[in-house]
Amino acid sequence: MDLTLLYRGPLASCDYDCPYCPFAKRRDSTEQLRADRASLERFTAWARSRTGDRLSVLFTPWGEGLTRSWYRRALTGLSHQPHIRRVAIQTNLSCRTDWLAGADLGTLALWCTYHPGQTPYDRFLAKCRELARLGVRFSVGVVGLPAHLEAARRLRADLPGHVYLWINAAEGHVYDDAEAALWTELDPLFPYSRHPHASAGLPCRTGESVISVDGDGTVRRCHFVRTELGNLYDGSYRAALRPRPCPLTACDCHIGYVHLQSLPLYDVFAGGVLERIPAAPGDGGGGRLLPLVTPAGG
Numbered sequence: 001m002d003l004t005l006l007y008r009g010p011l012a013s014c015d016y017d018c019p020y021c022p023f024a025k026r027r028d029s030t031e032q033l034r035a036d037r038a039s040l041e042r043f044t045a046w047a048r049s050r051t052g053d054r055l056s057v058l059f060t061p062w063g064e065g066l067t068r069s070w071y072r073r074a075l076t077g078l079s080h081q082p083h084i085r086r087v088a089i090q091t092n093l094s095c096r097t098d099w100l101a102g103a104d105l106g107t108l109a110l111w112c113t114y115h116p117g118q119t120p121y122d123r124f125l126a127k128c129r130e131l132a133r134l135g136v137r138f139s140v141g142v143v144g145l146p147a148h149l150e151a152a153r154r155l156r157a158d159l160p161g162h163v164y165l166w167i168n169a170a171e172g173h174v175y176d177d178a179e180a181a182l183w184t185e186l187d188p189l190f191p192y193s194r195h196p197h198a199s200a201g202l203p204c205r206t207g208e209s210v211i212s213v214d215g216d217g218t219v220r221r222c223h224f225v226r227t228e229l230g231n232l233y234d235g236s237y238r239a240a241l242r243p244r245p246c247p248l249t250a251c252d253c254h255i256g257y258v259h260l261q262s263l264p265l266y267d268v269f270a271g272g273v274l275e276r277i278p279a280a281p282g283d284g285g286g287g288r289l290l291p292l293v294t295p296a297g298g
Contacts, residue, residue, distance in 0.1 A: 039215030
């Protein structure tokens with residue numbers, strides 16, 4: 001079985017205080033951190049054991065995972081498993097980078113976000129350049145708030161040319177055409193993020209080849225649909241895997257809509273869906289902006 005897993009355990013603490021994030025500067029208690037560590041280690045052990053499957057894993061913690069040693073160990077260990085195609089994590093890159101020396105960089109990847117005002121620009125850029133020097137697969141992104149535009153332009157100019165800079169539309173922000181054009185100059189794929197995607201009744205890979213897993217092993221089709229499909233650890237989820245239409249009106253998060261079959265994003269991000277890296281020219285999508293499909297009524 002080929003399966004992509006989006007894992008989100010109970011970790012909710014973060015070292016940043018971004019005003020657009022409900023988990024800013026949240027502190028987990030010692031007990032909560034122990035529970036998160038135990039949950040992650042259970043999940044990692046399960047993933048290591050599934051040698052008959054082909055797995056891809058994206059860690060999407062509410063908080064910052066890489067400041068915790070157990071997330072660094074999990075990524076390093078899973079990266080060396082022959083049946084793991086990709087293991088990636090969303091991170092603000094506030095952690096050190098020396099741990100990457102122990103990872104298989106052919107399997108591991110990072111989805112990095114720069115938050116202006118939360119870390120010195122030069123420090124973040126230096127870490128990006130170190131990742132590039134080490135040969136780490138990574139993308140870098142910025143939330144598309146008006147106050148972030150100049151920082152995003154500076155970042156695009158300073159990053160190595162092969163590193164994809166993505167722009168996430170800010171939640172609740174309405175972009176007129178002129179403003180959207182400014183962001184599209186930096187990220188040609190920004191139009192996919194600009195508006196929520198009508199998804200009701202449309203085919204989606206979630207619930208079939210992509211699932212969401214929480215710290216208790218509860219399996220759902222994605223982070224945004226609360227209906228349970230079973231449990232990872234007793235195997236009950238497997239009988240529930242099948243093609244199914246999206247039950248929601250719209251999908252407005254990249255980790256959700258990238259799996260919609262009405263969009264061409266598996267071609268655009270061929271080989272880099274989890275870490276949000278467009279395919280290189282000649283590899284499928286080539287990172288170019290393919291026609292944006294708008295479903296009838298969407």
